[in-house]
Amino acid sequence: MSKEDIKVLIIEDDPELIMVLSMYLKKYGIDTACAEDPYIGLSMLTQDKFDLIILDLTLPGMDGLEVIDKIRENSNIPIIISSARNDLTDKVIGLEKGADDYMPKPYDPRELVSRIKTILRRTKGGKSIEQKGSFYVDKQGHAIRFKGKTLELTAAEFDILEMLIEHRNSALSREQLLYESEHIDDSSSIKNIDVIVSRIRNKLAKIDSSKSYVKPVRGVGYMLVDEV
Amino acid sequence: MSKEDIKVLIIEDDPELIMVLSMYLKKYGIDTACAEDPYIGLSMLTQDKFDLIILDLTLPGMDGLEVIDKIRENSNIPIIISSARNDLTDKVIGLEKGADDYMPKPYDPRELVSRIKTILRRTKGGKSIEQKGSFYVDKQGHAIRFKGKTLELTAAEFDILEMLIEHRNSALSREQLLYESEHIDDSSSIKNIDVIVSRIRNKLAKIDSSKSYVKPVRGVGYMLVDEV
C-alpha cells in the first residue's frame, strides 16, 4: 500500500509544540518542516514543495489571517488553521479566506493526523483513481467502479470495501474493519460488520453474480478474493 | 507457534482491572506482565523485552506523565495511556510526551486489543508475506498462495499446511501436527490429521494435479515435498 511521502509545513511560534507535533506526525509517516516566523514560512513555500500547511493564527506581531491571503496569492495548498483564541470569528474568517480546516487549541494530535489525511485524500489524492485488481477506487469521489460499473455505496460500505480492496487476497479481522472505518460507530456491535458486508455483497452481485468476491474467513473476518 | 508472540507490560494500580485485562489479552494471543507500582514497572522494562506498555496515568503518589518521560529516556517502546480523568489536557500532554495512543477509562477491552494491534502493525512494520518454495505464506492475512492462486483453507487446514511448508522436505509426525495446531482439538483422534491432509490435498490438486505435494511417511506422518 506504500505511503506516499507527505510533507507538511508548520508555521507556529511555540517551539515546544513544534517539536512535539513533528515527532508525532513523523510516527504517522508525515514529514515536517517548521517556521516560527510567518515570513520565513512563506519563503520556504517558494523553495520547497509541501502538501499542506498548519498555520497558527496567534502569531506574535502579525495577523495570521493576513498570512492566509499571502499564501493564497501564489498557491492553492491546503491550510489547516490552529488557534488558541477559541473565537468563532477567527474560524469563520479563516475558512472564508480559503483555509481548509480549523483546529481550536488545545487539540488531540490524533485528530490532527486524521484531518490531515482527510484533507489530502480530498485534494491531493494524486492520481485520484487507482486501479486495484478488478476495482477502480476513486477516494476523492467516494466511488468504486467494478467491472465498468459504478457501485452505489453508502459511506460505511465504502470504508469497508475500500479496506478489503486495499488488502485484497488477505484477511482482515472484523475488529480492524470496525475500528479503522471512519463511518462506523466504534461502539457498535461487531456483528454490524457482517451486515455491512452482506449489503456490499448484494451490490457486487448485481454486477457480477458468477462468484462471491468477499469471502468469510471463519473465526477471523473477511477477505476480498480477486486474483489477477 | 503460529502466533507471533506479543508481550505487553501493564502498569496499573487496580488489581482487578489487571486481572481482567490479562485474561482478555491472553485470549487474543497477547502475553502480559503487570506492575502496580511504576518504579517496579520501569525496572521490569530493563529486565525483559516488551512490545508495548499500557500505562495508567492516575497512579497513586506519582504523576503518570513523569513515567512517560522516564520510559522515553531509554526506550522508544509504544505506550498506550489509560486514564480515568477524561481530560483533554492529560490526553494532549500524554500524546505530546511521546505516548502513542490514549484510552479513556472505562474502555472496551476489544478496542484495546484492536489499538494494540494497530500500533504494532505501524511500528513493527507492515505485513510479512514470506515465500517458502512454491508457497507464499501470509500469516497475518490467513492466506497461503500456491502457484499464484490463493488457497481457500479452513483454520485447521491452514495450521497443518503452514507447518508442513515450514518444515518442507522433512517429515512431521501426526502427533506434532495435531498438538501444535491451534485449531484442532487436542483430544481428537490422530486419524483426524489424515482427514485434514486429504482435504488439503484436494485443494492443492485443484491448482496443480500433476503431482502430489503432500507425501505420506509411513509409520510417521507427512512430508511436503517441494524441491526448488
Added chain:
DNA sequence: TAAACCCTTCACAAGTTTTTCACAATTTAT
C-alpha cells in the same frame, strides 16, 4: 500370495459461525 498394517476417502453428526431479515435508531436531506 496372503495376512497384516497403514493410508485415503466418504458420509454424516455435532457444534459453531455466518448470513440475512425485519425493524429500530439515527443521521441527512428536503
Added chain:
DNA sequence: ATAAATTGTGAAAAACTTGTGAAGGGTTTA
C-alpha cells in the same frame, strides 16, 4: 418539520468446519 436514507440490533435460518467410524485400496513382510 418531515421525509428519506443510512446505520445498528437481535434472532432465526443457513452454511460451514471439525471430528468419527467405516469401507476400500495399497504396501510391506513373512
